[in-house]
Amino acid sequence: MECLAARNLAAMAVSVYPIMSSSRKKRLRNEIGFPIHTHSSYISTAAFGVRCGGTSGGSESCLALPVKEDFADEEDYVKAGGSELLFVQMQQSKDMDHQSKLSDKLPRILTGDNILDLVVIGCGPAGLALAAESAKLGLNVGLIGPDLPFTNNYGVWEDEFKDLGLERCIEHVWRDTIVYLDNNDPISIGRAYGRVSRHLLHEELLKRCVESGVSYLSTKVERIIEASSGHRLVECEGNIVISCRLATVASGAASGKLLEYEVGGPRVSVQTAYGVEVEVENNPYDPSVMVFMDYRDFMKHNVQCLEAQYPTFLYAMPMSPTRVFFEETCLASKDAMPFELLKNKLMSRLETMGVRIIRTYEEEWSYIPVGGSLPNTEQKNLAFGAAASMVHPATGYSVVRSLSEAPKYASVIANILKQPHVKNILVNSRISENISMQAWNALWPLERKRQRAFFLFGLALILQLDIEGIRTFFHSFFRLPKWMSQGFLGSTLSSGDLLLFALYMFVIAPNDMRKCLINHLISDPTGAIMVKTYLTI
Template sequence: MVAVNPLHAVALAVLPSAAYAFVSPTPVVLSPSSARVTPLSGAPYCTSYRVRHSHSFPTTSIQSRTTSSTIFASASNPTLTPTSQDTCDVLVLGSGPAARSIATLLSSKANDKAYDVLLADSNYDRRWAPNYGVWQDEWQSICKLYESFNQPIGNEVIDRLWMSTDCFFGGSFDIAAEQRMRLDRPYCRIERDVLRRVLSPASECTSVNIYSPSGSMVHDESGTSVLIQSKDGDISQVRAKLVVDCTGHESKIVLKDDRMKSIPPGFQIAYGILAEVDETSIPNNDFCGPYFKEAMTLFDYRTDHFPEGSNELAKAEKAPTFMYAMPLNGNRIFFEETSLVARPALSFQECKDRCMTRLEHLGITVTKVEEEEFCYIPMGGPLPAKDQRVIGFGGAAAMVHPSTGYHLCRAMMGAGEVAKVIREELEEKNWNPDRAAARAYNAIWSPTTIAQRNFAVFGGEFLMKQNVVGLRGFFDGFFKLPLGLWGGFLAGWPGLPNNENHETWWARLVFGLTFVSKLPVSVAVDMLGSIATYSISEGVPLPQSVTPLLGLPDGYEYREKKSSIGDVAAKHEARRMIMESTVEEVVPVDFEEKTAA
């Protein structure tokens, strides 16, 4: 048996909205034939479901049988052996939109072939918390993708459609506070419960409620093995060809690329309420305060709800937040006060206080709060390390847009290419899980997509340094661009509409030059200066994204590792000479008893 440095052992804890991880202090033991091991200690209850590919999407909720089990901590007691075994093609950790998207496309019967997928997550049966908003044209592209996999999503997923989108950037650059910028691009609210259901093909329980202490994940040349243990002590081994980690932004199952300096993530923080409002004193029922009910309000960056010269106003100008408003049916509206991106993160309490102050100033009286939402989204940060077996996807692969925080459409669209290459690899007669993982990563982060991300990372850094005046000027200029330019930047992922305006160095250069020409002079000068200082401090990534002279970033292409066999002749000679030697070998022992003289 070979002992592994405990600092190389990574532990996972699955929490409600993301995976928070820590380094295990426990030494792990594995056999010499194992490639690597990941102990999953400290995980709370986690539910696993087998995806049954022979079924189409259900139209009603699924009631699944559940039993309790635990991932066995092989690190603490490696002598126990499994009493039963289970196998699957792909083990997916997590059950959010990213996890269910990739599981759905892998288990779908596309091209007359489907694969067994096992979902494992502590919150499989729990409702999704976020209120998801998407651009209509992007959602239509996603629907086409899923139809191509024989998994139609359907219009039932759309809860509310607004044919236009409003913004308020008044208070700076001679823009009146009441001035409304209208964007003629339809916006949708996703019915999260329906989306969760249609991304949940009929499933049956295999091993449910995985909880602490959790166990080991061992990779070998043909796949991955995980030990699980039930409450009554029964131990099972789950065997998968591939593991996809969708446990969230801060997963430590997926290793981060630390070979070069990386900018730490920024954080989007938001406090939201799904509320009923008093409309008895509202003169025009087409509006709720300034918010038109037939439009979705994407940004309200005004600060006139704070007294002039107050400490609250000073804080709001230095660390800006905006109101995001989704009018629903009747007098129900979703309000959310959002810090777009900041490092360190703004507090939830600050967002909540600003939300309530703004609503009071606007004459909006909340009579009932149906839900509260606490939104925490890391943006940017390092990409996954190359040459690792576990495939990160969604937040675990840093797929969140580093400037805007958009994620749902990026993950659901990105699942298509990842599922495609995994399907191709699973069909290969010469199965190679390392090659499959590398190809999956390259489907997410190709050199072209990394270059596009590097451009957006700069955007996030620039936004973080702006006060409210800078942000008003930034977005007022941004939305004066042609829709194809600004629309392609907000989500920015291959396959989504308008991405062609951002996926090449030339397209990004044209976008950047056109954008600067739309900005107020002070913001434009600040941006040009930031481009220079950022390029000096961070080096190649930004210049590389807007010029052909520096080539493209390295991708995740699979490169077969050559076996190191050393000098065979020398080793044969040593073996022959050892065998021929007449010198008696001294075998070392821990203790030697000395006899009395």
């Protein structure tokens, strides 16, 4: 079901942001140093080829430097946005005037001889949640990272956000969610779906940080080293050094400069989506229902072009009878499907459907790395959220998991730091390694590793399927018992449940899909890794 959950929480980014004007594109181009065509959302591929580390000569060769300076390696660069990095930066740079600045609400971290219990690096949902929960348990917590707003809204299953006590952060709810595969008969999921307000979510998490006593420093972390005492020294821009007993990186998937990842793991894949919120004539969808996936082929196989090589679906949030958020989504690909191709495919789809756009309110560029290696769990620096590879490999889903696990992980960290032998100073390297390993084992126990190995196997399968294979897969998936399909999407199935899931899928799938599953298990490396991980005691 790997493809399905792409539009789950982390995979869905919706922000009310106007189409970028030519003057703003020019200003951003000058700030970033990348060529942007002012007439469209298009990046010079030649410049990005150089930026990716090419050896092209001439005046553009300087564009290779930011890759070496800003990212640990090629994998880290891909996680940050790779060839689509400019669009990712455009998404991150959106203006959100209504969101509070962290520096206006949180006291500044004291420097000098002050030693914090915990430093959390990164100010996204995962970082804010972990900082707030840790401070609530009595730890002296500092939060470090650029003071940036949440530029993405998220789509969530309403019941999951209610379980987190965050239902007030949902700004629009659809009582049912449907899927179209290969005909005009929708499949009802029978589950309410909500659009989260990025403003309300940011304010709620910030309020929790304020109430629990988190301090803050708006800067970029350059590296983390170890002091002779065993403390962590977080070195920031401007020669600022913050001392702490433990440091946790929650700065997103591209955190390779601060963390070590396992060598020889699976290559990271990418989920991309281009969306627009528009006023339309001839809205084809019922405004009371959210369209989770529409895999119907509106092009009728008449187009043989580059964008036709990527299986994609349409995701639609009807906000009113005439206002709709449409998003063309590539669930996963080994190389990111370019946003320009996604945009072309979306516009062609809407035109073929007879949808006439009257006004465009916003553009959206969603880029989610999926799969890849786990962090090295023997390192002393900790991680959380996407930096800790907590994104669901088969769905792109992560924020609900981060928000739900933050209290548990904070409790583990607090219990570790309150142990008698580490309560004062980490007197030697062995103790430092031991407490870090305790935290890593709590975040990534063997059970979680088994689940992830199963999801990686599923991701690899989706990467191999064409559009017909994906439709066949989902026809089987939506025949599963609801507890099974919903548990898969929400990462709540145990490793044993996942084996039952696989058996059930095999039984109800058509023969072609059964053959595909068997061949995939035998021939793909993720199959052997999954079996090995399940057999590990």
